[in-house]
Amino acid sequence: MSINKKIVADFVRNKIEFVTTVPCKQLAGVIEEIDRSDAIYHIPSNKEDEGMGLCAGSYMGGKRSAIIMQNTAIGVTINTLATLIQYYNIPLPMLISYRGEIGEPIACQVEMAVHTKALLAQMNIPTYHFHEQSDVNELDGILKFSFMAKKPVAILTDASFWQGA
Amino acid sequence: MIRSDVLKELQPIISNQLVVCNIGLPSQELHNLDDQPSNFYMLGTMGLASSIGLGLALVQDAKVIAIDGDGSILTNLCTLTTIANNPANNFILLIIDNGSYGSTGDQPTYAGMKTSLAKMADAAGCENVIECSARDTAAVVKDALARERMTIIVSKCESGNIKVPVIDLDAPVIRHRFMEEVARRNS
Numbered sequence A: 001m002s003i004n005k006k007i008v009a010d011f012v013r014n015k016i017e018f019v020t021t022v023p024c025k026q027l028a029g030v031i032e033e034i035d036r037s038d039a040i041y042h043i044p045s046n047k048e049d050e051g052m053g054l055c056a057g058s059y060m061g062g063k064r065s066a067i068i069m070q071n072t073a074i075g076v077t078i079n080t081l082a083t084l085i086q087y088y089n090i091p092l093p094m095l096i097s098y099r100g101e102i103g104e105p106i107a108c109q110v111e112m113a114v115h116t117k118a119l120l121a122q123m124n125i126p127t128y129h130f131h132e133q134s135d136v137n138e139l140d141g142i143l144k145f146s147f148m149a150k151k152p153v154a155i156l157t158d159a160s161f162w163q164g165a
Numbered sequence B: 001m002i003r004s005d006v007l008k009e010l011q012p013i014i015s016n017q018l019v020v021c022n023i024g025l026p027s028q029e030l031h032n033l034d035d036q037p038s039n040f041y042m043l044g045t046m047g048l049a050s051s052i053g054l055g056l057a058l059v060q061d062a063k064v065i066a067i068d069g070d071g072s073i074l075t076n077l078c079t080l081t082t083i084a085n086n087p088a089n090n091f092i093l094l095i096i097d098n099g100s101y102g103s104t105g106d107q108p109t110y111a112g113m114k115t116s117l118a119k120m121a122d123a124a125g126c127e128n129v130i131e132c133s134a135r136d137t138a139a140v141v142k143d144a145l146a147r148e149r150m151t152i153i154v155s156k157c158e159s160g161n162i163k164v165p166v167i168d169l170d171a172p173v174i175r176h177r178f179m180e181e182v183a184r185r186n187s
Helices: A003-013 A025-036 A048-060 A073-086 A107-122 A133-149 B003-014 B025-034 B049-059 B070-075 B079-085 B117-124 B137-146 B171-186
Strands: A016-021 A041-044 A064-070 A092-097 A127-130 A152-157 B018-021 B039-041 B064-069 B091-097 B129-133 B151-156
Touching: A003 A016, A003 A025, A003 A133, A016 A025, A016 A048, A016 B049, A025 A041, A025 A064, A025 A092, A041 B049, A048 A064, A048 A073, A048 A092, A048 B049, A048 B079, A048 B171, A073 A092, A073 A107, A073 A152, A092 A133, A107 A127, A107 A152, A127 A133, A133 A152, B003 B025, B003 B137, B018 B025, B018 B049, B018 B171, B025 B039, B025 B064, B039 B171, B049 B064, B049 B070, B049 B079, B049 B091, B064 B070, B070 B091, B070 B117, B079 B117, B091 B137, B117 B129, B117 B151, B129 B137, B137 B151
Parallel strands: A016 A041, A016 A064, A064 A092, A092 A152, A127 A152, B018 B039, B018 B064, B064 B091, B091 B151, B129 B151
Antiparallel strands: none
16 A cells, blocks of 8 residues: 555545645645545635644534645644634644755755744644654554544655655 | 624624624624623634634534624634634634724734735635625625625724723623524424
């Protein structure tokens, strides 16, 4: 099974039925797979904080949700994470393309990459870094953890992880 | 009429509906007027009432009214495009447009100057956009509730606030009782 199919299968197994996405080159395949899934309502967002609002609404409507975005979005969503997702105890798996790591061709991406883990740590957001393809096997457990704890979790997926996806 | 007058007239019409209410004074005024478990009060995160309301409307059957403000819509303007392209027939977005940032001291917004939110919603692709006066708002919302179609209402009212206490409910309590109410209506 490809990484993209495995990720979406884990989403579906954990009853995630509403996914919002802001695209990234590395995430193109998984977004396509989300779009193809009959079990998931895919709603593209213009901006990641808007997406988190949509996810919060879906969760309160009884459908588990998740967001797929780039790590630059951490800069956009700090306030939303603190005052909506964390303050109201809303679970939110965040599948994040970790741009600006080894293999990155665009220098500017490094500027947010160097802050990404520090910002997530400052926010007390449980953070997982997928580097090897086999790391995807942890996803099912991470999703279960997010819904159990009613907390946002960050799954950082770097270029090595996506190689050959 | 100012926003609290509009809310007062709306109260009997929306009291039993699922309402997602904008941050600051709008939520405080609604809470003070008629606290219901079917109200979701935003205690923070300016701009996301319409997004939360749309997400909620898309995944379940009960009607949802998002009460937003002109300043909040302007801070998340892209929401109009998402709403237009993902229509939910059970969703009403009510923008109370008083041309000012009420909760922060009535500083003017651009919606009170040259910018028309109704025209922006229309240009975003929203299909049923109604701009109405403060006085007509209750009747327009009542009519929208009676139809099975998504409606965007821009209620033009005067700027001004009444003195109301802050909301003392804990955020997870607001969320929990609201979710129970949503589940009850879909059972």
